[in-house]
Structure formats: structure tokens, C-alpha cells
Amino acid sequence: MAGIDPSLVRSLPLFQKLNEDELKNLLSRAMLRRVPVGEAVFEQGQPATQFFLLLHGRLKVTQVTADGQQIIVRVVHPGDIFGFAKALQRTDYPGTPTAAAESLVICWPTESWDILIEQIPHLAVNAMQTIGQRLQEAHTRLREMATEEVEPRLAHAVLRLIKQAGKKESAGIRIDFPISRQDLAEMTGTTLHTVSRILSAWEAQGLVIGGRRKLLVCDTAALGVIAEKSSASK
Amino acid sequence: MAGIDPSLVRSLPLFQKLNEDELKNLLSRAMLRRVPVGEAVFEQGQPATQFFLLLHGRLKVTQVTADGQQIIVRVVHPGDIFGFAKALQRTDYPGTPTAAAESLVICWPTESWDILIEQIPHLAVNAMQTIGQRLQEAHTRLREMATEEVEPRLAHAVLRLIKQAGKKESAGIRIDFPISRQDLAEMTGTTLHTVSRILSAWEAQGLVIGGRRKLLVCDTAALGVIAEKSSASK
DNA sequence: GCCGCTCTTTGATCCGGATCAAAGAGTTGG
DNA sequence: CCAACTCTTTGATCCGGATCAAAGAGCGGC
Numbered sequence: 001m002a003g004i005d006p007s008l009v010r011s012l013p014l015f016q017k018l019n020e021d022e023l024k025n026l027l028s029r030a031m032l033r034r035v036p037v038g039e040a041v042f043e044q045g046q047p048a049t050q051f052f053l054l055l056h057g058r059l060k061v062t063q064v065t066a067d068g069q070q071i072i073v074r075v076v077h078p079g080d081i082f083g084f085a086k087a088l089q090r091t092d093y094p095g096t097p098t099a100a101a102e103s104l105v106i107c108w109p110t111e112s113w114d115i116l117i118e119q120i121p122h123l124a125v126n127a128m129q130t131i132g133q134r135l136q137e138a139h140t141r142l143r144e145m146a147t148e149e150v151e152p153r154l155a156h157a158v159l160r161l162i163k164q165a166g167k168k169e170s171a172g173i174r175i176d177f178p179i180s181r182q183d184l185a186e187m188t189g190t191t192l193h194t195v196s197r198i199l200s201a202w203e204a205q206g207l208v209i210g211g212r213r214k215l216l217v218c219d220t221a222a223l224g225v226i227a228e229k230s231s232a233s234k
Numbered sequence: 235m236a237g238i239d240p241s242l243v244r245s246l247p248l249f250q251k252l253n254e255d256e257l258k259n260l261l262s263r264a265m266l267r268r269v270p271v272g273e274a275v276f277e278q279g280q281p282a283t284q285f286f287l288l289l290h291g292r293l294k295v296t297q298v299t300a301d302g303q304q305i306i307v308r309v310v311h312p313g314d315i316f317g318f319a320k321a322l323q324r325t326d327y328p329g330t331p332t333a334a335a336e337s338l339v340i341c342w343p344t345e346s347w348d349i350l351i352e353q354i355p356h357l358a359v360n361a362m363q364t365i366g367q368r369l370q371e372a373h374t375r376l377r378e379m380a381t382e383e384v385e386p387r388l389a390h391a392v393l394r395l396i397k398q399a400g401k402k403e404s405a406g407i408r409i410d411f412p413i414s415r416q417d418l419a420e421m422t423g424t425t426l427h428t429v430s431r432i433l434s435a436w437e438a439q440g441l442v443i444g445g446r447r448k449l450l451v452c453d454t455a456a457l458g459v460i461a462e463k464s465s466a467s468k
Numbered sequence: 469g470c471c472g473c474t475c476t477t478t479g480a481t482c483c484g485g486a487t488c489a490a491a492g493a494g495t496t497g498g
Numbered sequence: 499c500c501a502a503c504t505c506t507t508t509g510a511t512c513c514g515g516a517t518c519a520a521a522g523a524g525c526g527g528c
Contacts, residue, residue: 063373067464069381073373088366094373124358131365132322138372139297139307139328145379146423147303150515181476189380194515196477212475212524230301384485415506428485430507446494446505 048085057103155227282319291337389461406452
């Protein structure tokens with residue numbers, strides 16, 4: 001009913017294989033929603049009534065503990081589907097996706113999931129791969145958290161962000177959305193103080209250029225070395 | 235060809251809905267394999283040529299880093315499918331499942347995955363849910379690693395093991411497979427020394443009864459309190 | 469342009485838990 | 499029943515990074 005323009009999503013790999021009618025049908029069930037910076041698409045613990053696709057912008061997915069501690073479990077990039085709790089046999093959302101930049105999402109009611117899967121078998125495969133990749137990233141981060149010190153962990157996190165959201169500039173590669181020291185701390189399991197100190201040190205060595213909610217990486221290779229350096233120097 | 239007895243798997247929820255012929259067809263493509271204690275079903279990094287179902291026993295899935303550090307990513311319990319890298323768009327196995335107890339697994343060649351999915355749509359749903367649960371567990375552990383101190387983390391890990399592999403006994407609930415202090419350390423991101431100290435303290439308080447590769451939990455509730463205690467005492 | 473806010477930087481101190489070291493305790497095989 | 503492992507316990511020391519504290523710095527609003 002909303003009548004989302006098919007051209008908005010035509011370029012996404014997920015929909016590449018659909019014909020005009022299928023795409024129209026798909027979009028007829030959906031709604032478009034703008035999410036201003038700082039606003040959450042939904043809240044952790046709420047009943048999962050919709051699932052989503054990010055068109056533009058960037059979302060940070062956070063989880064909070066009972067005592068108010070927060071971590072960033074992942075970043076949602078344009079083209080990613082998210083909030084499909086239904087497929088995971090959940091009735092509520094496990095985290096809160098907050099707009100780090102002005103964002104635009106497509107929403108479907110959860111009831112549509114089964115119908116969509118049936119119409120687009122490719123969607124099921126895609127969803128499975130998506131979850132699979134997230135699982136691998138989660139395991140990688142777990143291993144990092146368990147075995148590495150803070151500096152290599154931060155280097156890994158920054159390299160991942162560059163790979164997922166890097167934008168080439170003359171001076172280096174910029175992380176293409178606003179990210180604070182606090183955010184980086186919540187992604188690596190440390191404090192903003194420690195992140196700040198490390199980034200200052202990197203900046204002194206010319207590896208990165210910092211700034212308020214900004215980060216520009218000048219020497220990717222050097223970061224890679226830091227990321228791989230083992231804590232055992234022997 | 236191998237002719238696995240259908241009665242072996244009939245009780246598993248995964249196969250409940252199949253009729254006799256479907257089950258026979260399914261098993262005709264599979265092989266049965268015994269895995270003695272300490273042996274790996276496959277090795278991290280090997281090309282994924284098969285996927286598996288654990289019938290009996292228990293497997294610890296480990297990942298090693300370049301510099302030889304190891305962590306336990308998860309434990310595979312009877313009835314779980316594992317090693318289905320194909321579904322995740324991987325060509326090699328991301329971890330090494332080692333038998334913690336004498337185990338029995340069913341193996342299918344990866345080529346069978348697509349055929350099986352087609353014949354048992356339920357299998358796809360099941361696989362998706364399985365990965366979904368693992369993802370949630372991974373995120374939970376990430377949050378714990380990032381925000382909690384060692385003692386609550388260990389308590390959470392033990393409680394999870396009890397839920398997944400607990401066996402009621404007169405004196406409490408036993409973790410139903412051999413698990414060492416080193417294993418617990420690799421599950422919680424600490425050292426065997428610290429695990430040993432904490433378990434000793436718990437034993438002194440009557441919460442658990444330890445032993446060589448053994449653990450019996452007497453007071454689940456008290457462990458729950460430890461697990462939830464916030465590091466901030468204010 | 470100046471005020472107030474949020475975010476970042478840097479210094480000083482402290483502590484949880486890693487590391488180093490070595491002695492118990494079960495278990496297996498000869 | 500003893501020897502040789504492997505696994506666990508416990509003590510002593512040390513240090514990475516958390517915590518506490520406070521001073522910059524960029525940015526938006528009026």
C-alpha cells in the first residue's frame with residue numbers, strides 16, 4: 001500500500017534475481033521509515049513485530065546488561081537485513097539498533113517472513129549466510145577478547161570497520177559514519193580512556209588521524225601489524 | 235549403502251516428521267563414524283567435505299589463533315548438527331571439534347546438503363534456528379567478556395553447561411562429560427589458575443564439588459547470584 | 469561571540485588477575 | 499606397587515588497564 005519505489009532497492013544483490021512483479025509484490029507489504037540520528041529503530045526486549053532492511057545510513061546495535069552496562073554487538077550497513085527475530089525462533093528483539101547517521105529502513109511485518117521465504121527461496125539462503133557471517137564475526141571477536149590485549153583488539157576492530165565502512169580519501173581511509181571513542185570502547189570491551197590513549201599514540205606515529213567522532217586511517221599495514229602482534233614477546 | 239539403522243535417529247526432533255522412506259533415503263547417503271576421546275572429527279581450516287550430526291558423546295569446538303592460543307567456542311551436544319560450513323558459504327571448517335567423551339557422529343557429504351534441504355524443508359528451518367541460537371549465545375558471551383569480571387563469567391559458563399549437559403544426582407547436578415579447569419578457562423577467557431582458585435573458593439562455600447575433570451554443582455541458586463552480581467558495588 | 473554541552477585528552481593511583489614457581493593428587497601402565 | 503604422567507592447587511609477584519580526577523577542545527544555540 002505504501003508503494004515504495006522499486007528503483008530504491010533494485011541495485012541490492014538480495015533483489016537482483018527478482019522480476020518486476022515479484023519485487024512489486026514484495027514492496028507492497030513493506031513500509032519505508034526514516035530514522036533520525038540517535039533514534040532507535042526498535043528497543044531490546046520489545047516483541048518482534050517487524051523485520052527490516054537498511055537502505056541508507058548506519059545503525060549501531062547495542063545490548064545492555066541488567067546493571068546498565070552496554071556493548072555494541074555489531075554495526076548494520078546499507079543492504080543488510082536485521083531484526084528478523086522470527087527466523088531465529090525469538091519473539092522479542094535481542095538488541096537495540098540506533099541510528100549513528102541519518103538512516104532509511106524498509107520494514108515488513110513478521111507475518112510476511114514465511115510468505116517471502118516461499119516466494120524468494122534466495123532470501124532464506126541469504127538470511128542463513130548473513131547469520132553465518134555474523135556468527136563467525138562474533139566468534140572471532142570472542143577469540144580476540146579472550147586472547148588479545150587491548151591494543152591489538154582495537155586495531156582489529158578498526159580494520160573491520162574500514163573493511164565494512166571505509167571510504168577512500170586523499171590522506172587515507174575514513175570510517176564513513178560518526179563514531180566516538182566510547183563506541184570503540186564498547187566494541188572492544190575496554191574504556192573510552194584507554195581507547196583515547198591508544199589512538200593518541202597511533203596519531204603520534206602517523207597511523208591515524210583522529211577527531212571528534214571521526215577516524216581516518218593512514219597506514220592500514222601498520223595497523224595490521226599491531227593487530228597480529230602476539231602478547232607473548234618470547 | 236552404509237545402512238544406518240533408522241532407530242538410531244528416530245527419537246531426534248529433527249527427524250520426527252519424516253516418514254520411513256524419507257528417513258531411509260536420508261540415511262542411505264550417510265556414514266556412521268566413531269570418534270574416540272581426544273580425537274578430532276575434522277581440523278580447523280580443512281576443506282569442508284562433510285557435515286555432521288552428533289548422536290552420542292560430546293565435542294568441544296576450539297579455535298586456535300596464529301600464535302597458538304586456544305579458546306573453546308562451544309560444546310556440541312547429542313542431537314546437534316555441526317560442520318555445515320556449506321550453508322554459511324564457507325569452503326573450510328572454522329573450528330576443530332574434539333571428542334571430550336567417546337562419540338558417535340553421522341556424516342553426510344556436503345553435496346547432499348542442497349538435496350536434503352529440498353527433501354526436508356524443516357531441516358533448513360532447524361539449521362537457521364540452530365545458528366540463530368549459537369549467535370545469541372556468542373553475543374551473550376561477548377557481553378559477558380566485555381562487562382563482567384572473571385567470577386561471574388565462570389558462573390555463567392557453568393550454569394550454561396548445566397542447562398545443556400546437566401545430569402541430576404543426589405548431591406546436585408553433574409556436568410555430564412569430562413571437563414578440565416583448562417577447558418573452563420578457555421571458555422571464559424581466563425587461566426586455569428584463576429579457575430582453580432575460584433572453584434576452590436566455591437567448594438569451600440559448599441556451592442560445588444570438584445574433582446579431576448569433574449564438576450558437580452550443589453547450589454545452583456547461589457551460582458546464579460554470583461553470575462548476576464555487578465562489579466560496581468556502589 | 470560567548471555560553472554550555474558533549475566529547476576527548478592526559479595524569480595519577482589502584483587492583484584484578486596474569487604470570488612465575490612449585491608442590492600435591494589422581495590415573496595408567498608396567 | 500611404584501613410576502611417570504597429567505591435572506589441580508596454592509603461594510608470591512607483577513603489570514595492563516580500570517578507575518578517579520580534571521583540564522582541553524570542538525560545536526550548536528542564542
